[in-house]
Amino acid sequence: LAELDSVEAELELVELQIAELLQKQAELTSRKNALLQRLEEACDAAQSSSSSSSTSLKSSGANPVMSKQEMQRYDGSDFPWSKEVEQHLKDTFHLSNFRPLQRRAINLTLSGKDLFLVMPTGRGKSLCYQLPAVCSKGFTLVVTPLVSLMEDQIMYLKSINVPAVMLNASSSKADAKTVMAGMTDQKSPFKLLYVTPEKVSKSKLLMSRLEKAYNANLLSRIAVDEVHCCSQWGHDFRPDYKLLGILKRQFPKVPVLGLTATATSSVLKDCEKILCVQQPVTLTASFNRTNLYYEVRIKDSDNDASISDIASLIKNRYNDQSGIVYVFSQKDAESVASKLQQKDILAYPYHANMEPDDKTRVHRKWASNKIRVVVATVAFGMGIDKPDVRFVIHHTISKSIENYYQESGRAGRDDGPADCIVYFGFSDIFRISTMVVMENVGQQKLLQIVDYCQNIDRCRRSLMAVHFDEVWDDKGCNQMCDTCRHAQEYTTVDITQHAQQVVQIVELAASMDEKLTPLKLVEAWIGKGPAKRRKMIQTTTLSRLQAEAVIVRLLLLGYLREDFSFTPYTTYFYVKLGRKAPLLKNQTHTLSMKMRTTGSGSAVVSTYWQQ
Numbered sequence: 001l002a003e004l005d006s007v008e009a010e011l012e013l014v015e016l017q018i019a020e021l022l023q024k025q026a027e028l029t030s031r032k033n034a035l036l037q038r039l040e041e042a043c044d045a046a047q048s049s050s051s052s053s054s055t056s057l058k059s060s061g062a063n064p065v066m067s068k069q070e071m072q073r074y075d076g077s078d079f080p081w082s083k084e085v086e087q088h089l090k091d092t093f094h095l096s097n098f099r100p101l102q103r104r105a106i107n108l109t110l111s112g113k114d115l116f117l118v119m120p121t122g123r124g125k126s127l128c129y130q131l132p133a134v135c136s137k138g139f140t141l142v143v144t145p146l147v148s149l150m151e152d153q154i155m156y157l158k159s160i161n162v163p164a165v166m167l168n169a170s171s172s173k174a175d176a177k178t179v180m181a182g183m184t185d186q187k188s189p190f191k192l193l194y195v196t197p198e199k200v201s202k203s204k205l206l207m208s209r210l211e212k213a214y215n216a217n218l219l220s221r222i223a224v225d226e227v228h229c230c231s232q233w234g235h236d237f238r239p240d241y242k243l244l245g246i247l248k249r250q251f252p253k254v255p256v257l258g259l260t261a262t263a264t265s266s267v268l269k270d271c272e273k274i275l276c277v278q279q280p281v282t283l284t285a286s287f288n289r290t291n292l293y294y295e296v297r298i299k300d301s302d303n304d305a306s307i308s309d310i311a312s313l314i315k316n317r318y319n320d321q322s323g324i325v326y327v328f329s330q331k332d333a334e335s336v337a338s339k340l341q342q343k344d345i346l347a348y349p350y351h352a353n354m355e356p357d358d359k360t361r362v363h364r365k366w367a368s369n370k371i372r373v374v375v376a377t378v379a380f381g382m383g384i385d386k387p388d389v390r391f392v393i394h395h396t397i398s399k400s401i402e403n404y405y406q407e408s409g410r411a412g413r414d415d416g417p418a419d420c421i422v423y424f425g426f427s428d429i430f431r432i433s434t435m436v437v438m439e440n441v442g443q444q445k446l447l448q449i450v451d452y453c454q455n456i457d458r459c460r461r462s463l464m465a466v467h468f469d470e471v472w473d474d475k476g477c478n479q480m481c482d483t484c485r486h487a488q489e490y491t492t493v494d495i496t497q498h499a500q501q502v503v504q505i506v507e508l509a510a511s512m513d514e515k516l517t518p519l520k521l522v523e524a525w526i527g528k529g530p531a532k533r534r535k536m537i538q539t540t541t542l543s544r545l546q547a548e549a550v551i552v553r554l555l556l557l558g559y560l561r562e563d564f565s566f567t568p569y570t571t572y573f574y575v576k577l578g579r580k581a582p583l584l585k586n587q588t589h590t591l592s593m594k595m596r597t598t599g600s601g602s603a604v605v606s607t608y609w610q611q
């Protein structure tokens, strides 16, 4: 029986090793593919003539239906409509330049192509149908999921003297009648008609008017905003969007333009089918915000210098500039704001529990530059569209990379340089972990952002890109993240022995039926625990920060894992051995991690690894 046990243990070990190798294989394969893609792209660029060679690289937004050269033609301004387009950009929309892909999208749709446009939020998708609408005969039909979005757009268009109307469940009979009549009026009393998908699927009257307009060549274009709502795979499925295929079937000559910020290719494929558009050109703007500098600073739980660090950044580097400091809780919002105030910084707190009037007041003051800094929870989000935010500092990590991307992305909307700095503290991981414990993939997502913070193997941008199905190579970063900027200062350290020590402590605790919080684990290991325990374990020579870093690494890699325990008042996070822990018993198994050798810049990071 004992022999059986030992064979089974060995078998388990082998299986783990196989799993590890398979994972490594998958990683290498995906890196190989990314490199092959780049090579193909480079060859493509070098090959100037043949227009038959086509690529289908999602990362560069290219299309199987169109060659690269053909596509580039649409970046030009030698189309019959180009003069008019430029004119309206400046005189009607009061904008000086196009943002990436806007001109291409506008030229494509004005050429009559069916087009899917994928761009991150706030990058300017609306202009890509509003501007063509103004330059075309007749009107553009815009399908939008929410009446509030419609109202916002119509208010904006009225303010710049572009006539636009809407039809939805709450339109009055008289309004609807005027709109219906206007649709076939050769003088085009409006350039854009906003409707809900329900109107299209339920109103025969609307369809009959659209048909008349179509026959009179007055239906110039169909824009389907938030097009991912068509697909059940998307996160916002709307049943009425499923019926919008009728538009292309009835009005085949009218170009369709689908717009979304959701980039998944399976969703887009689904939308194509539902809208009955065949092989649309798909333009995917990168989610990479090249003007943002990403940086992670280590927060020392022994001696939290983050507040004074933040204060000195605000006073020196961001003197007189606008920014946001995101914090974990309402309590933190109050306390961090008041600590900053003590350091003579005019910072106001903002959180969900404030009176609506107070919230509006803080937002207004900040938007009009009367105050420069808001210390906020994530409640400060919706409707924040200040262009000149120069810094977004996270006093505590976000709960996922997607959240971090959105929150930090409020910086630099004007395309000017801006900084996104996150303070990464060991104990914060477990504060958030117990908060998201009920969410389905909460832990998984949290570990991803922890990996983002701790991983200095790779460019911060490329770690983020994975979440948007993109490949941003490290060169594209242009040293706009701290790992790329400080690549010289890193060294790879063998942490096998450290890992073995940690595993021993966890095993010892388990044998004594003691539950270990991460804090207790660190303290035991650095020799700060009760004397009795200190005798039984091997303490480390590592500093506290280094010890924490190793433990986080072991959690990320699966040598340790979390174990939650609920009381009526709170949730506890305990550390247990992970499924990979047995691998450390194997003599040939080694573990290493990259560490920063000497600190530069902030005093907060300087405590990393002394060689």
Ligand SMILES: Nc1ncnc2c1ncn2[C@H]1C[C@H](O)[C@@H](COP(=O)(O)OP(=O)(O)OP(=O)(O)O)O1
Pocket: 095, 096, 097, 098, 099, 102, 119, 120, 121, 122, 123, 124, 125, 126, 127, 260, 261, 385
């Ligand atoms: N070329 C440009 N130059 C400067 N600002 C621009 C340009 N194009 C658009 N904008 C501004 C106008 C808006 O205030 C802001 C957001 O545009 P908008 O079209 O509403 O974004 P969007 O539709 O892509 O985002 P969402 O996915 O959130 O709907 O960008």
Ligand SMILES: [Mg+2]
Pocket: 125, 126, 225
């Ligand atoms: Mg939009």
Ligand SMILES: [Zn+2]
Pocket: 459, 460, 461, 462, 474, 477, 478, 479, 480, 481, 482, 483, 484, 485
């Ligand atoms: Zn980088």
